[in-house]
Amino acid sequence: MIRGLIFDLDGTLVDSLPGIATALNHALNDIELPNHPRDVVKTFIGDGLLNLITRALGPDHSNQQNELLAAFKKHYSQDWKDGTFPYPGITSLLEEFHQSNFPMAVLSNKPHEYTVEIVETLFPQNLFSQIRGHQEGYPKKPDPTTAHRIISDWNLKAEEVAYIGDSTVDLDTAQNGKMTPLIFSWGYGTPEDFPLLHSVDDLRNVILDSR
Incomplete structure (x- = not known):
């Protein structure tokens, strides 16, 4: 689940x-x-x-x-x-997940200050309980340390959390952290030989069917 x-x-x-x-x-x-x-x-x-x-x-x-x-x-x-735009359908899907009481966070290798500014500018407030970019003193993905800190704050187990990304780095992050990897096909470093999500509806179905 x-x-x-x-x-x-x-x-x-x-x-x-x-x-x-x-x-x-x-x-x-x-x-x-x-x-x-x-x-x-x-x-x-x-x-x-x-x-x-x-x-x-x-x-x-x-x-x-x-x-x-x-x-x-x-x-x-x-x-x-x-030059930065939410993918079509992403915002409404995030709002749907929020209304369904999923805790959500952003974890990026982008510098922390840019990550926070972009998320807070482009998405509705209060969707994400945490927004984490890369900061000095914290390991970057695919190290799962920061993901595990987020999961601990939620009082969940890693096996109860999906990491959603677009790249081999994201796949490795999920697997290193014992999370469920869900990988979109439209990103910047799509892994080969791994089942991909091709639409926001694909993600919606996987998440809601898992409950």
């Missing part, structure tokens, strides 16, 4: 690729490096900001990591607002 829901953010609840790609290319322009096409930027997403920056630079420009990181942060604080 699934009694609690933890969601990834990028590629799961929101399409954030346009904002990330725009900010990254603005930052690359600032330090006079070539831009990346959006479909290439898509392959950089999912393992946190530092990995995004490292992949964007490649080995030839790794010495400019601090420059690009600072430039990206400057641009992303504005660019995400015009």
Whole structure:
């Protein structure tokens, strides 16, 4: 029985690729490096900001990591607002789950301040009991430590919680934490050879049928 829901953010609840790609290319322009096409930027997403920056630079420009990181942060604080959108049907589904008394949380490898700002801006208030991005001193996914803290706060067992994501990192997080993995097909790092959810209705059916 699934009694609690933890969601990834990028590629799961929101399409954030346009904002990330725009900010990254603005930052690359600032330090006079070539831009990346959006479909290439898509392959950089999912393992946190530092990995995004490292992949964007490649080995030839790794010495400019601090420059690009600072430039990206400057641009992303504005660019995400015009390039981050909830996937169709997601908000109404979250409201349905909330009305059905599922505790819900967001757990992302995106920096914590961006995670909180995006969720609080794009979604109705009080849907999520916790919003967690990556913070210094806490391990990133696929380490399940933060997920387990959330689950403990809910007084649930890991086996009673689904982790909903879009990537191999999310699948590994769920499996490492003994949660039920539910993986959307529309995200940024979809795992191969794993059953995928292709619509919000697929997720609705899995969750409600599990009660």
